[in-house]
Amino acid sequence: MTLHIETPLIQSRPLSLAAGRSIWLKLEALQPPGSFKIRGIGAACEIHARQGKRRFVSSSGGNAGIAVAYAGRNLSIPVTVVVPQSTTERARQLIRQENAELVVHGETWHEANELALSMLGPDDAFLHPFDDPRLWEGHATLVDEVARSGPKPDAVVLSVGGGGLFSGVVEGLRRNGWGDVPVITVETRGAEGLARSLEEGRRVELERIESIATSLGARQVCQHAFDLARQHPVRSCVVSDLAALDACERFLDDHRILVEPACGASLAIPYQVRDMLPEGNILVVVCGGVTASFDQLRKWRAALAE
Structure with missing residues (x-):
């Protein structure tokens, strides 16, 4: 018996309509401690x-x-x-x-x-x-579950902080024969360490984190994630804190699940940046996070409005 559970994989009608694609959600927010971690x-x-x-x-x-x-x-x-x-x-x-x-x-x-x-x-x-190979191997079980129960995705959307989830998902795609599936990596502006690194061709260390998505608050992605991002088909996307917050609130209305802005960043893609997505079945990793309450979301929105 493992400490994690097998989480639901559902097809989301609201997000599919918003994106004009078939959106599948891997609901890691339902893990007992609240996230894929x-x-x-x-x-x-x-x-x-x-x-x-x-x-x-x-x-x-x-x-x-x-x-x-x-x-x-x-x-x-x-x-x-x-x-x-x-x-x-x-x-x-x-x-x-x-x-x-x-x-x-x-x-x-x-x-x-x-x-x-x-x-x-x-x-x-x-x-x-x-930054630990044992973590990446464990996170890869997320893809193992998708491979057993759902269609092969045409792209995977996930949030990137230090790169652990990304590293695990790429490992999972490869070990299930899905190494050709592109990954859309999403960060919030002010915490976009991977996007900056890919632009400059080297691992960039941010001077500071200037985003409310503190769960994405590693100033530098791990070396393994950076190397994978240059080997695997990757599309990097950066969204605003406001877009992430909007996605959190909309997702709460659509699916009755409260997630934090680090997760809202990924949800912002099907909700608001549909041009980033290929046609077909899109897997979005709802990575979760229990560090934000509804009251905290309101406080962040008020702060961003100042």
Whole structure:
């Protein structure tokens, strides 16, 4: 038995009508800790547990930390999560809710990550939020499930932060014989590390994150994701924070599921940027995220209106 569940794959009538394409949704928002992260992180935690590790240490902008805390509680292993100051209060509460120790440090994830690494002891396991082959292999199970139950997609739409989900999806496409399926990578303006890197032909490190989509808040994508983006058919797209927020609210009306702006970025493509999509069946990874409440969405909208 795994720590993640097999999530529904549904054909969305509202998004299909909006996009003029057949839109399929992989509902990772329904994972027990609220996002796709538990696939790879859960698998990695189970490996560390079998190896006798006695504590999990992680750095996170929110969702990865929640997944590690959830895994630790289910495996009866203590967890320490270091988050930056930009992590929402709701995310902090959800990490504590899983009985994990929470440490707030630094303005960005990179600073939180440095502290997390400095805390490691000989019996501790470090859980990186996105740069770990065990995570990519775990995230690839998402595509395995699609291959068993749905049509072969003509494109996959997903959000990119540090590149863990992208790396896993490409691995999943390849191992299911779908290596020719293009991936549309979506980022919000102010957190577009992959888009900038592809433009310049090198891994770019952003000076700062200037987006409300803090779950996409890695200033630099991992090397593996950058390499894959230059090998695999990829179309990079950058949307505004407002477009991501609009998509979150519209998706809530259409499917009664509340997701955060990092996920709304991907949903903005079928809702608003349909020209990015080929004809046929489009798979959108609804990556989820429980770090935003409806009240938080309203606060972000008010802030963007200023």
